[in-house]
Amino acid sequence: MQGQRQGLLEGKVALITGASSGIGAAAARVFAREGAALVLVARREERLAALVEELREQGARARYAVADVTVRTDAEAAVADAVEAFGRLDCAFNNAGWGLGRTPLHEMDDDLYHRIMDVNVGGVWNFLRPEIAAMLETGGGSIVNNSSVGGLLATPVAAPYVAAKHAVVGLTKAAAAEYAARGIRVNAVAPGTTRTEVVQEWFAAVPGIEAQLHAGTPQPRTAEPYEIAEAAAWLCSDRASFVTGVTMPVDGGFTMV
Ligand SMILES: NC(=O)c1ccc[n+]([C@@H]2O[C@H](COP(=O)([O-])OP(=O)(O)OC[C@H]3O[C@@H](n4cnc5c(N)ncnc54)[C@H](O)[C@@H]3O)[C@@H](O)[C@H]2O)c1
Known part of the structure; x- marks a missing residue:
């Protein structure tokens, strides 16, 4: 191949939720390394501001919008901010989510159930609509939702999370089917256990759980966050131009066995 090597997302405008x-x-x-201009969305302003500064120092175009994904008007404002600042929206990674839970189903209270559904399903729902509307204005785009291996199979003591992540898979397929002919692709990633702060806290609180998870994973280790991000970047990019409605496990083979 000749010519200059281009990033996967060169020239794209991307929005990422739960970016803090x-x-x-x-x-x-x-996404910044791959050339995207970014709008980073989350609730914790200090963390977003620090990340935006880090990315700008490396030459990226980046800004942030403080938003609670469970609030529809926050989602609309964040998407509007991206369009106003960068002129368009090409990609979105609807990643914000929460609440694996450790409570037996029959002991779980309604509040926890609703909170888990609101963040994981409601959050994707709230962002999908303004994202799709913005993408239709410019002839298309690519959306990636963050589900989980819990969206493909069930794990014990996590019923609302499993239900919510299955709903994310359903929403992904429904939106993909509806907008495929209008230039919008919608896919999901299904991470296996990934070494984030919450997961590290879980490993510290439950001795032996990490080894137990590794024993059930063909690649016997925990994912690093960038490994999930790489899959999302590819799905967002034009290199995945004929891929839509797919939920891609990024799980070291956990769901294959
Ligand atoms: N870490 C794992 O093992 C794992 C496995 C499978 C799926 N996931 C999914 O990956 C996604 C990211 O999780 P993570 O492990 O990076 O956790 P994390 O807690 O580090 O990140 C979640 C992000 O979402 C944000 N968020 C949560 N609720 C929000 C709300 N109401 N409004 C705005 N932002 C909100 C948090 O502030 C944070 O930025 C989640 O959807 C999670 O369910 C994680």
Whole structure:
């Protein structure tokens, strides 16, 4: 191949939710490295501001929008901010999520159930609509939602999370089917256990859990956040131009066995 090597997302404008930590922050770094202009969305302003500064120092175009993904008007404002600042929206990684839980189903209270559904399903739902509307204005785009291996199979003591992440897979397929002919691709990633702050806290709190998870994973280790981000970047990019409605496990083979 001749000519200058281009980043996967060169010239694209991308929005990432839940960008203040974990997989979302890793995605910000990977997407920026691949040439995207970024709007980073989360609730924790200090963390977003620090990440934006880091990315700008490396030459990226980046800004942030403080938003709670469970609030529809926050989602609309964040997408509007991206369009106003950069003129368009090409890619979105709807990553924000929360709440694996450790409570048996019959003991779980309604509040926890609703909170988990609101963040994981409601958050994707709130962002999908303005993202799709913005992408239709410019002839298309690519959206990646963050599900989980819990969106493909069930794990015990996590019923609302499993239900929510299955719903993310369903929303992904429904949106993909509806907008495929209009230039918008919608896919999901399904991470296996990934070494983020929350997961490290979980490993510290439950001795032996890490080894137990590794024993059930063909590649017997925990994912690093950038490994999920790399898959999301590819799915967002034009290199995945004929891929839509897919939920891609990034799990070291966990869901294959
Ligand atoms: N870490 C794992 O093992 C793992 C495995 C499978 C799926 N996931 C999914 O990956 C995504 C990222 O998780 P992570 O492990 O990086 O966790 P994390 O807690 O580090 O990141 C989650 C991000 O979402 C944000 N967020 C949560 N609720 C929000 C709200 N209401 N409004 C705005 N932002 C909100 C958090 O502030 C944070 O930035 C989640 O959807 C999670 O369910 C994680």
